[in-house]
Amino acid sequence: MDIIFIGIDIAKDHFDVVVRQAGENGPAKRFDxxxxxxxxxxxWLPSQPPATIWVCLEATGQYGEGVAESLHAQGCRVSVVNxxxxxxxxxxxxxxxxxxxVDAGLIAQFGDHLRPRQWLPPSAAHKLLRSLSRRLADxxxxxxxxxxxxxxxxxxxxxxxxxxxxxxxxxxxxxxxVTRQMIALLQEDAxxxxxxxxxxxxxxxxxxxxxxxxxxxxxxRDFRSAKQLAAFLGLTPESKTSGSSVxxxxxxxxxxxxxxxxxxxxxxxxxMRFNPLIQALRTRLAARQKCNMSIVGAAMHKLVHLxxxxxxxxxxxxPNYLSNGLSTP
Numbered sequence: 659m660d661i662i663f664i665g666i667d668i669a670k671d672h673f674d675v676v677v678r679q680a681g682e683n684g685p686a687k688r689f690d691x692x693x694x695x696x697x698x699x700x701x702w703l704p705s706q707p708p709a710t711i712w713v714c715l716e717a718t719g720q721y722g723e724g725v726a727e728s729l730h731a732q733g734c735r736v737s738v739v740n741x742x743x744x745x746x747x748x749x750x751x752x753x754x755x756x757x758x759x760v761d762a763g764l765i766a767q768f769g770d771h772l773r774p775r776q777w778l779p780p781s782a783a784h785k786l787l788r789s790l791s792r793r794l795a796d797x798x799x800x801x802x803x804x805x806x807x808x809x810x811x812x813x814x815x816x817x818x819x820x821x822x823x824x825x826x827x828x829x830x831x832x833x834x835x836v837t838r839q840m841i842a843l844l845q846e847d848a849x850x851x852x853x854x855x856x857x858x859x860x861x862x863x864x865x866x867x868x869x870x871x872x873x874x875x876x877x878x879r880d881f882r883s884a885k886q887l888a889a890f891l892g893l894t895p896e897s898k899t900s901g902s903s904v905x906x907x908x909x910x911x912x913x914x915x916x917x918x919x920x921x922x923x924x925x926x927x928x929x930m931r932f933n934p935l936i937q938a939l940r941t942r943l944a945a946r947q948k949c950n951m952s953i954v955g956a957a958m959h960k961l962v963h964l965x966x967x968x969x970x971x972x973x974x975x976x977p978n979y980l981s982n983g984l985s986t987p
Contacts, residue, residue, distance in 0.1 A: 665766025666715040668722040674758040678766035686759030708733030714769030737774040791873035859974035862929025884966035926957040
């Protein structure tokens with residue numbers, strides 16, 4: 659039986675759906691982005707076995723989670739795709755009109771042509787862990803904003819400085835509370851706890867980095883290769899070369915979650931000082947007169963390869979793995 663592809667364009671209050679059969683898109687249908695709207699979508703689906711229905715939607719955080727989880731529970735195949743991939747596909751297809759119904763049809767066409775990786779819903783514990791990680795990132799951002807205000811408030815009245823200090827103290831306490839909750843929750847999952855211990859064996863990766871990395875990504879064993887993981891995070895280099903006129907320098911693709919890349923920045927900087935493998939990488943790149951940000955990007959890429967390697971080998975970090983006859987993670 660032929661596969662029916664469904665493209666869904668998610669917005670905060672509604673989502674548009676297009677069904678694609680035999681290479682042709684049908685008309686778009688709009689539903690409320692609510693429990694009632696999702697129930698209406700499930701009733702509206704084509705009367706085919708759910709296994710023959712392949713749904714594709716963009717990764718839009720919490721706005722699309724309910725739709726994706728409900729369709730997966732029905733037995734449909736679901737793919738949650740990086741919006742940048744859809745954007746570049748639209749450019750390649752010379753799509754000039756951008757409306758929600760057009761986008762839904764484009765997403766259905768993308769799924770039909772490219773058959774993206776199928777998505778699996780996170781467990782309840784992982785969803786809570788991921789939510790706590792995002793909350794922690796928000797709290798840290800608010801703390802930095804208040805620190806900046808405090809640093810700039812030297813000429814302001816003492817009352818304002820006191821207010822800033824009170825808020826900073828409260829934010830610090832909440833950051834510590836959320837951090838403790840994350841660590842305790844992760845320890846309840848034996849596999850994630852094992853992976854956390856392995857990640858922490860890598861110089862440069864502390865406990866909070868390991869916990870937040872697993873909170874945002876889940877089980878690292880879901881990734882087939884270090885290259886796939888690095889590409890998912892947007893840490894693979896890309897360059898544009900065409901003839902003699904287009905010669906851009908290689909740079910990180912930045913296709914993945916920017917929050918994870920930001921989180922890995924300081925661990926990579928620390929690893930350049932204390933991790934012998936990344937230290938050697940830094941020395942080689944510096945000798946080739948690479949700029950500092952290129953070196954940090956390469957260190958982040960290498961660090962992710964090491965993180966993948968220890969998890970999939972089940973062995974702690976070993977700086978002498980090459981001399982021991984082991985392959986590069």
